[in-house]
Amino acid sequence: MHDWIKTVPKAVLHDHLDGGLRVETLIELANEQNYPNLPSTNHDELKKWIQPKPDKSLAINLEAWEHTIGVMQDKDSIYRVTTEALEDLSNDGVVYAELRFAPLVHTFKGLTTGEVVDSVVNGIKDGMEKYDIVAGVILCAMRQEQNSLEVVNLCIEHNDVIGFDLAGPEVGFSVLNHSEACSLAVENNINVTLHADWEVAEGIKEVVIDSKAKRVGHGSQIINDIAFNNGEVTFQNTAAQYVFDNNIALEICPTSNVQCGAYSDVSEHSFGELFNAGFNVTINTDNRLMSDITMSEEVNNVVESFGLDEKDILGITKNTIEAGFVKPELKNKALKKLS
Ligand SMILES: [Zn+2]
Numbered sequence: 001m002h003d004w005i006k007t008v009p010k011a012v013l014h015d016h017l018d019g020g021l022r023v024e025t026l027i028e029l030a031n032e033q034n035y036p037n038l039p040s041t042n043h044d045e046l047k048k049w050i051q052p053k054p055d056k057s058l059a060i061n062l063e064a065w066e067h068t069i070g071v072m073q074d075k076d077s078i079y080r081v082t083t084e085a086l087e088d089l090s091n092d093g094v095v096y097a098e099l100r101f102a103p104l105v106h107t108f109k110g111l112t113t114g115e116v117v118d119s120v121v122n123g124i125k126d127g128m129e130k131y132d133i134v135a136g137v138i139l140c141a142m143r144q145e146q147n148s149l150e151v152v153n154l155c156i157e158h159n160d161v162i163g164f165d166l167a168g169p170e171v172g173f174s175v176l177n178h179s180e181a182c183s184l185a186v187e188n189n190i191n192v193t194l195h196a197d198w199e200v201a202e203g204i205k206e207v208v209i210d211s212k213a214k215r216v217g218h219g220s221q222i223i224n225d226i227a228f229n230n231g232e233v234t235f236q237n238t239a240a241q242y243v244f245d246n247n248i249a250l251e252i253c254p255t256s257n258v259q260c261g262a263y264s265d266v267s268e269h270s271f272g273e274l275f276n277a278g279f280n281v282t283i284n285t286d287n288r289l290m291s292d293i294t295m296s297e298e299v300n301n302v303v304e305s306f307g308l309d310e311k312d313i314l315g316i317t318k319n320t321i322e323a324g325f326v327k328p329e330l331k332n333k334a335l336k337k338l339s
Pocket of ligand 1 (some may be wrong): 286
């Protein structure tokens with residue numbers, strides 16, 4: 001890895017809280033809680049079990065979430081995972097981080113949804129202070145469920161929550177099924193970013209035009225909606241043009257995309273072409289634990305694949321923070337770290 005990558009200020013917009021635990025924390029929490037279901041309580045064995053398997057088309061181990069969510073069912077555990085995420089990101093040179101998670105799946109041991117959200121918000125507040133990082137939390141509803149309105153209402157009730165997202169499977173589960181929730185969010189000035197991965201061609205339009213999202217989770221498939229004419233980018237549809245003209249940030253997660261089978265290698269990812277075309281591309285980890293990736297490694301992969309330099313990454317970090325959902329004064333605090 002290039003020496004400067006670890007220290008250059010980095011920013012991440014798309015990092016799932018329940019996909020970023022430390023392996024040792026997962027084991028310790030399981031032990032404390034007498035959680036019986038972990039496949040192993042040995043660090044190396046468990047890490048190996050969770051790790052992406054390169055020989056599968058869908059390499060990310062979806063079963064691992066059952067366990068990370070399984071041990072995040074009380075206030076202390078949720079708080080611990082949140083503060084540790086900020087510690088790890090800060091140690092990795094990340095100056096701005098947005099974490100996201102689905103609050104409704106953390107109530108199986110009796111926490112109220114409000115308590116769940118407060119546990120993360122408290123972790124963010126304390127972690128920001130302790131680890132000198134600017135951070136915020138986005139609440140996710142799941143596309144395959146019917147409770148997105150409840151999640152938007154949690155965003156409205158909790159002033160410290162910075163945004164709303166829809167995650168989960170996309171094929172057969174359109175965001176348009178959640179138009180009431182997205183409208184409610186927009187009407188209440190809740191920032192909206194929605195997952196639109198590569199499998200659904202109309203995903204970008206549904207997200208930015210129909211649902212008025214300010215950012216796109218993933219979004220790398222927009223490469224299919226543009227063409228290059230003598231070096232000039234041209235647009236095949238109004239959604240792609242809209243994303244470009246409005247500088248809508250794409251929360252690109254290169255490693256996660258490769259592991260899910262969208263690209264054979266980061267060097268094949270559309271990131272490079274989108275960056276060169278002038279799209280507002282950001283670099284994101286998605287799930288640090290499940291993908292076995294750090295932000296520095298993610299940035300390094302992009303740098304090596306597309307020949308970017310420190311100035312390019314600083315520019316991306318600046319754009320990323322500017323696309324962030326935290327309050328302006330906090331954004332400025334993070335931006336000051338770039339000078
Ligand atoms: Zn995601």
